[in-house]
Amino acid sequence: MAGANSEAMLLPSKAISELPKVADWLQTSDADFQTVNSIDICRNADGLASTTADLLKQFAAEVKSAPSQNRVTAIRFDQPAVVPVEKGWNVDLIPVHIVGTVMVESQQLELGSYVHLKREARVSGEFFAILLLSQLS
Numbered sequence: 001m002a003g004a005n006s007e008a009m010l011l012p013s014k015a016i017s018e019l020p021k022v023a024d025w026l027q028t029s030d031a032d033f034q035t036v037n038s039i040d041i042c043r044n045a046d047g048l049a050s051t052t053a054d055l056l057k058q059f060a061a062e063v064k065s066a067p068s069q070n071r072v073t074a075i076r077f078d079q080p081a082v083v084p085v086e087k088g089w090n091v092d093l094i095p096v097h098i099v100g101t102v103m104v105e106s107q108q109l110e111l112g113s114y115v116h117l118k119r120e121a122r123v124s125g126e127f128f129a130i131l132l133l134s135q136l137s
Contacts, residue, residue, distance in 0.1 A: 006104065006105060006107075006115050006116065006117050006118070006121055007107065007115070008104070008107055008108075008109050008110075008113045008114070008115050009113060009114060009115070009116065010112060010113055011059065011094065011112055011113060011114055012058055012059060012061065014058040014061075015055055015058035015059045016112045017058075018052075018054050018055035018058060019055070019096045019097075019112070021051065021054075021055075022051055022052055022055055022096045022130065023096040023097035023128060025047070025051045026042065026051075026074055026076070026096065026097065026128045027097065027128070030044060030047055031043075031044055031047065031048070031074065032044040032047075033076055038079075038081070039075055039077075039081060040075060040076035040077075040078070041073060041074070041075055042073060042074035042075070042076075048072060048073070048074055049072060052072055052074075052130055055094075055096075055130070056070075056072065056130075056132065059092070059094070059114075059132070069134070069135040070132060070133065070134050070135075071132075071133040072130060072131070072132055072133070073130075073131050073133070074096075074128065074129065074130050074131070075128070075129055075131060076127075076128050077102075077123055077124075077125060077126065077127050077128075077129065078126045079124075080122065080123070080124040081122070081123055081124075082120050082121070082122055082123075083117060083120060083121050083122075083123055083131070084120050085117050085118065085119050085120050085121075088135060088136055089133055089134060089135050089136065090116060090117065090118055090133075090134045090136065091117040091131050091132070091133050091134075092114055092115070092116050092117075092132040092134070093109075093114060093115050093117060093121075093123070093129050093130075093131055094114040094129060094130040094131075094132065095109055095110075095111055095113075095114070095127045095128070095129045096111075096127075096128050096129065096130055097111075097127060097128040098110070098111050098125065098126075098127040099125075099126040099127065100125055100126055101125055102123070102124070102125035102126075102127045103123065103124045103125055104117075104121055104122075104123050105121050105122055
């Protein structure tokens with residue numbers, strides 16, 4: 001499970017300004033959420049890529065990592081779940097819309113922050129999140 005390498009960090013300020021646009025889009029039918037293994041996943045990959053482009057550009061400009069490959073997905077959490085992290089990958093979990101309290105393992109995660117996961121982590125709360133998956137070279 002997640003440990004010392006999963007502390008919450010603040011998003012770059014320019015990335016924070018992009019959160020409302022992403023959150024608004026994820027709450028429309030255009031996002032096309034479908035339930036897969038009890039997890040609601042955004043199925044509109046092209047729309048998601050377009051909607052998150054500015055957010056991820058601002059995020060990447062200040063976050064130091066050199067992945068060989070990136071993928072982005074969005075998940076709607078409304079019950080406790082485990083965020084899987086495949087071997088050789090890292091996941092940056094970025095909440096974009098929160099209702100109530102969000103917990104990642106035993107720490108609270110607030111809007112404007114994110115958590116960098118190197119291994120699976122338990123999450124709880126009601127929220128929409130962008131997951132940036134980065135394959136390590």
